[in-house]
Amino acid sequence: MISRLKTIYLAIIFLFLYAPIGVLIAQSFNESRYRGHWTGFSLKWYESLFQQDKIIDALQNTISIGILSAIISTILALITCLALREIGKNFRAMFMSVANIPILNADIVTGISLMLLFMGMGLKLGYGSILLAHIVFNVPYVMLCIMPQLMALDKSFYEAALDLGASPFKAFTSVVLPELRPSIVAGFLLAFTMSADDFIITYFTRGAGVHTLPTEIYAELKLGIHPEMYALSTLVFITVLIFVILFAMNRKKLLNQKEENF
């Protein structure tokens, strides 16, 4: 009885979470361009997707800003974390709290204050200002990923490498970096995701004519969304879904392998 109640509860939440996604996917196959009016199945929005220059532009901006901001924030975060490891506990806590300000603050406050900064510096709002803003909020996310693993790292391996005659750079790249790889990859992916999904900060720091996908969607909302946008979102969602399924399957395989080894 109770286990059936639990399943029903899971199903209700599941329905709540996936109902809008179902609606969006259905709209991407809808013949009519007006949402909520089903006139028949069609693939035409997928066919015309790549002729919608605005959407493709926004997609390119989203991807390139995502990758660039993730790379730069990962490098900055890694350098900072390395230094923070060797600094006193209280100083470290202080630095971490300062670093966290952009993610603890409300997006609207971060966005507006950065906009005021860019305008005050006389920087033209556009691609560059969006990129800078994304690095600002991505650095703390990457630091939160790298710091715990770096703190747990055993320094003696690095020192052993130095004793054996490796240069500090060589010792770092061949001893420390491989140990940190999982958290660096996690930080990079998190940063890319946060960048690609950000709306509010981009909204305030972008200039006329430059859009990422979220701001392009918001701009279209008033006049009616191009149905190609539903098609694109469906494609993104399905891609992620496939990755998740592959991951889940591999995880099982990996677990089985591990068990066999023991």
Next chain:
Amino acid sequence: MFRTIGIRNLFLAPFCIWAGIFIFVPLLFMFYYGLTTPAGNFTFENILMIFQTEFFYSLKMSVLLAFISTAVCLLLAYPLCLILVDRAKSAGAIITLLFILPLWMNSLLSTMAWQTILERDGTLNQILRLLSLPDFTLINTATAIVIGMVYNYLPYMVLPLYVALTKIDKSIIEAAKDLGANTWQTFYKIILPLSLPGAVSGITMVFIPALTTFAISALLGGGRILLIGNVIEQEFTFEYNWNLGAALSIVLMIFIVVNMALTVFFENSHEEEKN
């Protein structure tokens, strides 16, 4: 890991410069605009504008809706996480992934999909009509905004709570049961206090974005319900009164700082209890 303190400081320098320019100076700009007139004279007038009827109403509405959404998220997330943790061994990982997956749909689009579901001839009413049930129209009401907030921010409650619950040692729960505690007592005396830190960070992660959103209210409130985020956004993009917009953002920051102070205070007292 560095040969000298100088080299260490060289590694720390980029971040210090970075934080100065992109974390502190922007906030200074914000305070400058909020505390001056367009001509540049010092004034408190912009800040005091929050007490004007329409602005104060927006702020009250934002606090109320953010509070309700946070409470609903908390009430939905606890049973959900308990069930997920319970199933962790079998299909739990996949189910958990399925609950994170919706985050990959653009949140503006899925909020707009709620518009399609909730409007007068929307999906929900079409289903209700098929079942010969009475219509109810939720679009452009406070309820619709709360639904949108819960939809968008529920994962931020689920994740920290789920992590906190997985960390609880199962043997403690078994011990409580062996000693005769019923399910409710086990929850109230063991699970709740041990998972409270997760719940507290979940509350912060839901309350602040819900308090400051302007997209959800614009999409599901139909322009009838202006939250404080909408008011600020309009001052910057429509009214072009940056001084007022910055001042209202400072008021929002007061809420954020109070919220963070409460979290830190709670975490500290929790740590002390543990020790």
